[in-house]
Amino acid sequence: MSIQINNLTVTFKHKVTAIDHASLEIPTGVFGLLGENGAGKTTLMRVLTTTLSPDSGTVTLDGMLYHEKNYAAIQKQIGYLPQEIDLYPNLTVQECLEYLGALAGVPQKLCKDRISNYLEKTNLTAQRKKKMRQLSGGMKRRVGLIQALLNEPAFLIIDEPTTGLDPEERIHIRNLIVDFSKDRTVLFSTHVVEDLAAVCSQLAVMKKGRFLYSGSMQELLDHARGCVWDCVAEDAAKARELEQRYRISSKQYVENGIALRILSRTKPDIDCRPQNATLEDAYLYLTGEPLPR
Amino acid sequence: MKKRILFMEMKISLPLYKIVYSILFIVILSLIRGVSVSFEIGIAMEPALAILAAAFCADTYALEVVSRRSEVWRLYPLKTRIRAVGRRLLLQQFFLLLVSAAGYGFFYLFQKPLAFRSIQPDAVSEAAQFYCFLAAEAVTIVFFSMLSNTLACLFHNLWCGIGGSLILWLLLDSAYAQRLLGSWNVFSYVFRNVSAADDWSWLCGKAVCLLFCIAAAAVLPGLLKRR
DSSP: OOEEEEEEEEEOGGGOEEEEEEEEEEOSEEEEEEEOTTSSHHHHHHHHTTSSOOSEEEEEETTEEOOGGGHHHHHHTEEEEOSSOOOOTTSBHHHHHHHHHHHTTOOHHHHHHHHHHHHHHTTOGGGTTSBGGGSOHHHHHHHHHHHHHTTOOSEEEEESTTTTOOHHHHHHHHHHHHHHTTTSEEEEEOSOHHHHHHHOSEEEEEETTEEEEEEEHHHHHHHTTTOEEEEEESSHHHHHHHHHHSEEEEEEEETTEEEEEEEOSSOOSSSEEEOOOOHHHHHHHHHSSOOOO | OHHHHHHHHHHHHSOHHHHHHHHHHHHHHHHHSOOSBTHHHHHHHHHHHHHHHHHHHTHHHHHHHHTTTHHHHTTSOHHHHHHHHHHHHHHHHHHHHHHHHHHHHHHHHHHOOBOHHHHOTTSOOHHHHHHHHHHHHHHHHHHHHHHHHHHHHHHTOHHHHHHHHHHHHHHHSSHHHHHHHGGGSTTTTTTSOTTOTTOOTTHHHHHHHHHHHHHHHHHHHHHHHOO
16 A cells, blocks of 8 residues: 655645645555654644645545545545544443444454454553543553554554553554554654654654655665764863754763763764764754754 | 444433533422423423533534544544434433423422413313423424534534524524514424414424424534535
8 A cells, every 4th residue: 555645735724834745655564754843744644534635736545546536435444543532431441442443334243353452462451341531641542543453444544652651562552553564554653753763664754844854764864874973071061062063962961971962964073972873863963954064 | 233332322422410410400490490380381491401402412523523533533434423423412312301301390399380271271181281392392402402513513613502502592582583483483382372272383483493403414414524
């Protein structure tokens, strides 16, 4: 399954442009979507789930054009976990999933089997008789993910699926998404860079409604190669001075001063060592102001 | 499976707080609204239950919008979505009808009105009065619940559903509306000539309600499809 976005533009009231002539191809597998708040990620996902109509441009899902007459066929192939969703507080986890499965048109027996399977994979089996309102934020998020998987969609769109999860649960969910993505397309939007690094080989970076980058993770890392340096500033004054002159991707108090991770095309004029770029470094490199020389 | 889905719809559309406030509403109404003769019970209850129905049912679909579930609902087949909203409306309307019937009894219990026949011997029996009220009330409940749900779906806002219904309620439950619309008023049962047992002209107002409900049901798919 592949999704093709061509020259897509979405504008809201008062001429706010959420997506600005954006083009992208989303291939099979887990595809990451990274960007700052307000970059247009959620708007893009709303277009892909047919919730929003674009002002111009086209979207196709395996060659099928996003158009009113095709929406019913397209919607059948999509599973969606929105950024914020409050599932039925009066229903138990089992009831809630059975209800949503029935609405999605999943046969009862199959639905129950899938619910049991996914509850086990997300460590929620013990909570199946608890009411939704009794669950923690992370548990609700996992139930939200299960509802998106119930109809076994060919195209899964998940917006911040790991929000509120503890590290162990995040790993569980990431593995579940990777398993699910076999022969399917998963669009994974998140602010948590390490989640993307763990599950995606392809990603796109959005800023102000446009795609700054689209391609493989490795290529993005290559962009920032040779631009990452580690150093230790002896005191706070020196650290402040470096912060004014360079872009800093991390800062940490250590025994002999303050350890800084500097992004710079040339070697900073302080004792420092070159480092391998992480996805976070590469993201900052791509989205920030031009780096100091 | 259908029974199980209906049970879940009941848990969704009839949460405890709604059950409590609707029962409290009818108990308080039957305690504070004075009636001296039994035919006044229907007159006292119909407009009050109309506004209760509007407030009660405005969130039938709007709660999906408020909780952001509507974005997931969009992916479900339209027929399934319409059936779900329809089931919820029917469940709530049936519950409100039960509340109305109980309220009628509370009025007898707390106000102890005179039987209509004791002051007008040719009047209909108490039982006939009750069934007549229940039929009129059922139509009013369906009308105001459909109205508030339609407005809430139209504006994607629960308060627009309640507010719009309240405005119409204020306009229709008035002497001016009665002069203007006569027996075609939605509240024609309230304004009917109670001393004329064979006067069924108030059914015109109820027919108007039913026609509106058919129209509201017809536009519901369009409203659910709307982005």
